[in-house]
Amino acid sequence: MKHSRLKHIPIVLVVVLIILTVSTGLYLSGIHFAGDFHIKLLTHKQLTKPLKCEALTPLNKVQPFYPASGDMLNLSGYYRQIRIKVDTSFAHQLTNEDSLLIKLGSSRHIISFDEITSHWAKHTEGDVLIYEIPTTLHKLHMVAKIQSAVAHTGFAPAAVLAWFLLLFPVVLADLLWLRYNKPCKKILNQLTTRLVALFSTLLMVIYFAVFMALNSYSDFVPLSGDSWEYQVMGVNFAKGHGIQRLSLLEPFGTYCFDPQETDSESLHNLKISPYYIVDTYRTPAYSVFLGFVYKLIGIHPYTVKIIQLLLLCFVAAF
Numbered sequence: 001m002k003h004s005r006l007k008h009i010p011i012v013l014v015v016v017l018i019i020l021t022v023s024t025g026l027y028l029s030g031i032h033f034a035g036d037f038h039i040k041l042l043t044h045k046q047l048t049k050p051l052k053c054e055a056l057t058p059l060n061k062v063q064p065f066y067p068a069s070g071d072m073l074n075l076s077g078y079y080r081q082i083r084i085k086v087d088t089s090f091a092h093q094l095t096n097e098d099s100l101l102i103k104l105g106s107s108r109h110i111i112s113f114d115e116i117t118s119h120w121a122k123h124t125e126g127d128v129l130i131y132e133i134p135t136t137l138h139k140l141h142m143v144a145k146i147q148s149a150v151a152h153t154g155f156a157p158a159a160v161l162a163w164f165l166l167l168f169p170v171v172l173a174d175l176l177w178l179r180y181n182k183p184c185k186k187i188l189n190q191l192t193t194r195l196v197a198l199f200s201t202l203l204m205v206i207y208f209a210v211f212m213a214l215n216s217y218s219d220f221v222p223l224s225g226d227s228w229e230y231q232v233m234g235v236n237f238a239k240g241h242g243i244q245r246l247s248l249l250e251p252f253g254t255y256c257f258d259p260q261e262t263d264s265e266s267l268h269n270l271k272i273s274p275y276y277i278v279d280t281y282r283t284p285a286y287s288v289f290l291g292f293v294y295k296l297i298g299i300h301p302y303t304v305k306i307i308q309l310l311l312l313c314f315v316a317a318f
Contacts, residue, residue, distance in 0.1 A: 013170045027149075030058030032135040034078040034148035035105030040071055042110070043098040051086060055079035069264065078148040084116075084131040091129045104138040106216070108260060141214050204317035211309055219302040220258035224266050229282055231255055232270065234290025235299055243288060246279040256301050 041051045053065035053073045058080045065073035084100065094113040102109045121132045221231040229246055235255050236245040248270060293304050
Protein backbone atom coordinates (compact mmCIF):
# COMPACT_ATOMS: atom_id res chain seq x y z
CA MET A 1 0.00 0.00 0.00
CA LYS A 2 2.84 2.36 0.89
CA HIS A 3 4.63 1.65 -2.39
CA SER A 4 1.48 2.38 -4.43
CA ARG A 5 1.15 5.77 -2.71
CA LEU A 6 4.78 6.60 -3.33
CA LYS A 7 4.26 6.01 -7.04
CA HIS A 8 1.90 9.00 -7.15
CA ILE A 9 4.44 11.46 -5.67
CA PRO A 10 6.49 11.91 -8.90
CA ILE A 11 3.28 12.34 -10.89
CA VAL A 12 1.95 15.05 -8.53
CA LEU A 13 5.29 16.87 -8.53
CA VAL A 14 5.52 16.77 -12.32
CA VAL A 15 1.97 18.16 -12.63
CA VAL A 16 2.87 21.02 -10.27
CA LEU A 17 6.04 21.64 -12.28
CA ILE A 18 4.02 21.77 -15.52
CA ILE A 19 1.59 24.28 -13.99
CA LEU A 20 4.47 26.43 -12.80
CA THR A 21 6.14 26.18 -16.22
CA VAL A 22 2.98 27.24 -18.04
CA SER A 23 2.37 30.20 -15.71
CA THR A 24 5.99 31.30 -16.05
CA GLY A 25 5.76 30.94 -19.83
CA LEU A 26 2.66 33.15 -19.92
CA TYR A 27 4.50 35.76 -17.87
CA LEU A 28 7.55 35.65 -20.16
CA SER A 29 5.34 35.89 -23.26
CA GLY A 30 4.46 39.41 -22.09
CA ILE A 31 8.11 40.51 -22.35
CA HIS A 32 8.99 42.22 -25.65
CA PHE A 33 11.88 44.44 -24.55
CA ALA A 34 14.78 43.44 -22.29
CA GLY A 35 18.15 44.97 -21.49
CA ASP A 36 19.47 48.53 -21.31
CA PHE A 37 17.48 51.19 -23.17
CA HIS A 38 18.63 54.65 -24.27
CA ILE A 39 16.39 57.16 -26.08
CA LYS A 40 17.18 60.68 -27.24
CA LEU A 41 15.42 63.22 -29.47
CA LEU A 42 17.72 64.54 -32.21
CA THR A 43 16.44 67.99 -33.22
CA HIS A 44 17.57 71.61 -33.53
CA LYS A 45 14.17 72.90 -32.48
CA GLN A 46 13.68 74.34 -29.01
CA LEU A 47 11.78 72.02 -26.68
CA THR A 48 8.89 73.76 -24.93
CA LYS A 49 8.36 70.60 -22.88
CA PRO A 50 10.89 67.78 -22.50
CA LEU A 51 10.47 64.46 -24.25
CA LYS A 52 9.22 61.76 -21.89
CA CYS A 53 9.45 57.98 -22.11
CA GLU A 54 7.91 55.23 -20.05
CA ALA A 55 7.76 51.45 -20.08
CA LEU A 56 5.04 49.01 -19.05
CA THR A 57 5.93 45.81 -17.22
CA PRO A 58 4.25 42.49 -18.11
CA LEU A 59 1.84 43.25 -15.25
CA ASN A 60 1.16 46.77 -16.65
CA LYS A 61 3.09 48.68 -14.00
CA VAL A 62 4.38 52.02 -15.40
CA GLN A 63 8.13 52.65 -15.12
CA PRO A 64 9.42 56.11 -16.25
CA PHE A 65 12.78 56.55 -17.96
CA TYR A 66 15.50 58.40 -16.05
CA PRO A 67 17.22 61.53 -17.43
CA ALA A 68 20.96 61.23 -18.09
CA SER A 69 23.63 63.43 -19.63
CA GLY A 70 23.04 65.05 -23.02
CA ASP A 71 19.21 64.84 -22.86
CA MET A 72 19.47 61.04 -23.00
CA LEU A 73 16.75 59.01 -21.28
CA ASN A 74 17.82 55.66 -19.80
CA LEU A 75 16.15 52.58 -18.34
CA SER A 76 17.07 48.95 -17.69
CA GLY A 77 14.95 45.87 -17.17
CA TYR A 78 12.34 43.88 -19.07
CA TYR A 79 9.05 45.30 -20.31
CA ARG A 80 5.94 44.62 -22.35
CA GLN A 81 5.80 48.01 -24.02
CA ILE A 82 7.88 51.21 -24.37
CA ARG A 83 6.11 54.49 -25.10
CA ILE A 84 7.36 57.91 -26.27
CA LYS A 85 5.38 60.91 -24.98
CA VAL A 86 5.53 64.23 -26.82
CA ASP A 87 3.49 67.39 -26.28
CA THR A 88 1.02 67.66 -29.21
CA SER A 89 1.89 71.29 -29.96
CA PHE A 90 5.55 70.33 -30.29
CA ALA A 91 4.91 67.04 -32.11
CA HIS A 92 3.31 68.90 -35.06
CA GLN A 93 6.55 70.84 -35.56
CA LEU A 94 8.67 67.70 -35.97
CA THR A 95 9.58 66.73 -39.55
CA ASN A 96 11.82 64.36 -41.47
CA GLU A 97 14.80 66.43 -40.30
CA ASP A 98 14.08 65.39 -36.70
CA SER A 99 14.64 61.87 -35.44
CA LEU A 100 14.86 59.60 -32.42
CA LEU A 101 18.04 57.84 -31.37
CA ILE A 102 16.92 54.54 -29.85
CA LYS A 103 19.25 51.95 -28.40
CA LEU A 104 17.50 48.76 -27.30
CA GLY A 105 19.91 46.23 -25.88
CA SER A 106 22.60 45.66 -28.52
CA SER A 107 20.58 47.21 -31.39
CA ARG A 108 20.85 50.89 -32.31
CA HIS A 109 18.39 52.84 -34.47
CA ILE A 110 18.00 56.40 -35.73
CA ILE A 111 14.41 56.86 -36.92
CA SER A 112 12.97 59.98 -38.54
CA PHE A 113 9.75 61.41 -37.12
CA ASP A 114 8.05 61.10 -40.51
CA GLU A 115 8.54 57.33 -40.30
CA ILE A 116 7.40 57.29 -36.67
CA THR A 117 4.24 59.25 -37.48
CA SER A 118 3.45 57.04 -40.48
CA HIS A 119 4.11 53.56 -39.07
CA TRP A 120 4.02 53.58 -35.28
CA ALA A 121 0.85 53.01 -33.26
CA LYS A 122 -0.17 56.18 -31.44
CA HIS A 123 -2.93 57.73 -29.37
CA THR A 124 -3.60 60.99 -27.57
CA GLU A 125 -4.05 61.56 -23.86
CA GLY A 126 -5.04 65.18 -23.23
CA ASP A 127 -2.39 67.40 -24.80
CA VAL A 128 0.17 64.56 -25.06
CA LEU A 129 0.76 62.38 -28.13
CA ILE A 130 1.95 58.87 -27.21
CA TYR A 131 3.87 56.67 -29.67
CA GLU A 132 4.43 52.95 -29.06
CA ILE A 133 7.81 51.52 -30.08
CA PRO A 134 7.11 48.50 -32.35
CA THR A 135 8.14 45.18 -30.83
CA THR A 136 9.72 44.28 -34.20
CA LEU A 137 12.41 46.88 -33.48
CA HIS A 138 13.84 44.65 -30.73
CA LYS A 139 14.38 40.99 -31.62
CA LEU A 140 14.16 39.08 -28.36
CA HIS A 141 14.61 35.32 -27.99
CA MET A 142 13.14 33.31 -25.12
CA VAL A 143 16.62 32.71 -23.66
CA ALA A 144 17.17 36.49 -23.46
CA LYS A 145 13.77 36.90 -21.78
CA ILE A 146 14.64 34.32 -19.13
CA GLN A 147 18.09 35.81 -18.54
CA SER A 148 16.67 39.31 -18.14
CA ALA A 149 13.78 38.21 -15.91
CA VAL A 150 16.07 36.29 -13.55
CA ALA A 151 18.75 39.02 -13.54
CA HIS A 152 16.35 41.77 -12.47
CA THR A 153 14.73 41.73 -9.05
CA GLY A 154 11.36 42.72 -10.50
CA PHE A 155 10.73 39.11 -11.60
CA ALA A 156 8.28 37.58 -9.11
CA PRO A 157 10.60 36.28 -6.33
CA ALA A 158 7.97 33.77 -5.21
CA ALA A 159 7.99 32.12 -8.63
CA VAL A 160 11.80 31.87 -8.67
CA LEU A 161 11.82 30.45 -5.14
CA ALA A 162 9.12 27.94 -6.07
CA TRP A 163 11.18 26.81 -9.06
CA PHE A 164 14.25 26.10 -6.92
CA LEU A 165 12.30 24.48 -4.08
CA LEU A 166 10.33 22.30 -6.47
CA LEU A 167 13.17 21.33 -8.79
CA PHE A 168 15.07 19.30 -6.20
CA PRO A 169 12.19 17.04 -5.06
CA VAL A 170 11.09 16.57 -8.70
CA VAL A 171 14.54 15.39 -9.74
CA LEU A 172 14.91 13.23 -6.61
CA ALA A 173 11.48 11.64 -7.05
CA ASP A 174 12.14 10.90 -10.73
CA LEU A 175 15.53 9.35 -9.95
CA LEU A 176 13.97 7.12 -7.27
CA TRP A 177 11.21 6.12 -9.67
CA LEU A 178 13.78 5.25 -12.35
CA ARG A 179 15.82 3.32 -9.79
CA TYR A 180 13.00 1.08 -8.57
CA ASN A 181 10.86 0.80 -11.71
CA LYS A 182 11.68 -2.60 -13.24
CA PRO A 183 11.73 -1.65 -16.97
CA CYS A 184 13.78 1.48 -16.23
CA LYS A 185 16.09 -0.50 -13.96
CA LYS A 186 16.91 -2.88 -16.82
CA ILE A 187 17.73 0.06 -19.10
CA LEU A 188 19.90 1.75 -16.45
CA ASN A 189 21.84 -1.48 -15.90
CA GLN A 190 22.75 -1.50 -19.60
CA LEU A 191 24.15 2.05 -19.55
CA THR A 192 27.93 2.29 -19.73
CA THR A 193 30.29 5.16 -19.00
CA ARG A 194 31.14 5.34 -22.69
CA LEU A 195 27.48 5.61 -23.69
CA VAL A 196 26.84 8.37 -21.14
CA ALA A 197 29.95 10.24 -22.31
CA LEU A 198 28.81 10.01 -25.95
CA PHE A 199 25.34 11.27 -25.04
CA SER A 200 26.78 14.17 -23.03
CA THR A 201 29.12 15.09 -25.90
CA LEU A 202 26.19 15.12 -28.33
CA LEU A 203 24.20 17.25 -25.88
CA MET A 204 27.12 19.70 -25.61
CA VAL A 205 27.26 20.04 -29.39
CA ILE A 206 23.51 20.71 -29.53
CA TYR A 207 23.75 23.33 -26.74
CA PHE A 208 26.65 25.04 -28.52
CA ALA A 209 24.87 25.12 -31.88
CA VAL A 210 21.67 26.53 -30.36
CA PHE A 211 23.38 29.31 -28.41
CA MET A 212 25.61 30.23 -31.35
CA ALA A 213 22.45 30.66 -33.43
CA LEU A 214 20.70 32.73 -30.73
CA ASN A 215 23.59 35.13 -30.08
CA SER A 216 25.73 37.45 -32.16
CA TYR A 217 29.24 37.76 -30.73
CA SER A 218 31.46 40.74 -31.60
CA ASP A 219 35.22 41.16 -31.25
CA PHE A 220 34.73 44.02 -28.79
CA VAL A 221 34.13 44.43 -25.06
CA PRO A 222 31.66 46.94 -23.52
CA LEU A 223 33.38 49.77 -21.69
CA SER A 224 30.86 49.61 -18.87
CA GLY A 225 30.00 47.70 -15.70
CA ASP A 226 32.82 45.41 -14.58
CA SER A 227 33.56 44.14 -18.12
CA TRP A 228 36.13 46.83 -18.84
CA GLU A 229 38.01 46.14 -15.59
CA TYR A 230 38.51 42.44 -16.35
CA GLN A 231 39.41 43.29 -19.96
CA VAL A 232 42.06 45.81 -18.90
CA MET A 233 43.57 43.42 -16.35
CA GLY A 234 43.52 40.53 -18.83
CA VAL A 235 45.20 42.53 -21.60
CA ASN A 236 47.79 43.95 -19.19
CA PHE A 237 48.62 40.44 -17.95
CA ALA A 238 48.95 39.20 -21.54
CA LYS A 239 51.32 42.09 -22.30
CA GLY A 240 53.55 41.24 -19.35
CA HIS A 241 52.51 43.97 -16.90
CA GLY A 242 51.56 41.58 -14.08
CA ILE A 243 48.32 40.46 -12.44
CA GLN A 244 45.37 42.77 -11.66
CA ARG A 245 46.90 45.89 -13.23
CA LEU A 246 43.94 48.24 -13.71
CA SER A 247 45.52 51.04 -15.77
CA LEU A 248 45.99 52.05 -19.40
CA LEU A 249 49.44 50.55 -19.89
CA GLU A 250 48.98 49.95 -23.63
CA PRO A 251 47.49 52.10 -26.46
CA PHE A 252 43.74 52.52 -25.95
CA GLY A 253 42.87 50.57 -29.12
CA THR A 254 44.68 47.49 -27.82
CA TYR A 255 41.89 46.85 -25.31
CA CYS A 256 39.22 46.35 -28.02
CA PHE A 257 36.47 48.41 -26.38
CA ASP A 258 33.18 48.80 -28.23
CA PRO A 259 32.60 52.50 -29.12
CA GLN A 260 28.85 51.82 -29.23
CA GLU A 261 28.82 50.45 -25.66
CA THR A 262 30.90 53.00 -23.80
CA ASP A 263 29.72 54.35 -20.47
CA SER A 264 31.06 57.87 -19.81
CA GLU A 265 31.63 57.21 -16.10
CA SER A 266 33.56 53.99 -16.78
CA LEU A 267 35.66 55.73 -19.45
CA HIS A 268 36.47 58.51 -16.99
CA ASN A 269 37.46 56.01 -14.28
CA LEU A 270 39.68 54.16 -16.72
CA LYS A 271 41.51 57.29 -17.86
CA ILE A 272 42.21 58.57 -14.34
CA SER A 273 43.53 55.23 -12.99
CA PRO A 274 47.24 55.78 -12.14
CA TYR A 275 49.78 53.43 -13.73
CA TYR A 276 50.59 51.72 -10.43
CA ILE A 277 46.98 50.66 -9.61
CA VAL A 278 46.61 46.98 -8.64
CA ASP A 279 42.95 45.94 -8.30
CA THR A 280 42.35 43.71 -5.26
CA TYR A 281 38.56 43.90 -5.49
CA ARG A 282 37.98 41.83 -8.64
CA THR A 283 38.64 38.10 -8.40
CA PRO A 284 41.97 37.30 -10.15
CA ALA A 285 41.19 33.91 -11.74
CA TYR A 286 39.10 35.32 -14.60
CA SER A 287 41.52 38.09 -15.53
CA VAL A 288 44.38 35.56 -15.51
CA PHE A 289 42.27 33.25 -17.72
CA LEU A 290 41.73 36.14 -20.14
CA GLY A 291 45.44 36.94 -20.08
CA PHE A 292 46.48 33.36 -20.92
CA VAL A 293 44.02 33.21 -23.83
CA TYR A 294 45.23 36.58 -25.15
CA LYS A 295 48.85 35.42 -24.83
CA LEU A 296 48.09 32.42 -27.02
CA ILE A 297 45.82 33.93 -29.72
CA GLY A 298 46.26 37.69 -29.45
CA ILE A 299 43.72 40.24 -28.17
CA HIS A 300 40.53 38.81 -29.69
CA PRO A 301 37.48 38.98 -27.34
CA TYR A 302 35.40 37.03 -29.89
CA THR A 303 37.54 33.93 -29.32
CA VAL A 304 37.23 34.29 -25.54
CA LYS A 305 33.44 34.45 -25.84
CA ILE A 306 33.42 31.24 -27.90
CA ILE A 307 35.70 29.48 -25.38
CA GLN A 308 33.44 30.59 -22.52
CA LEU A 309 30.37 29.32 -24.36
CA LEU A 310 32.09 25.95 -24.90
CA LEU A 311 32.93 25.73 -21.19
CA LEU A 312 29.34 26.55 -20.19
CA CYS A 313 27.96 23.97 -22.64
CA PHE A 314 30.45 21.38 -21.36
CA VAL A 315 29.40 21.92 -17.72
CA ALA A 316 25.67 21.88 -18.60
CA ALA A 317 25.95 18.72 -20.72
CA PHE A 318 28.18 16.64 -18.44
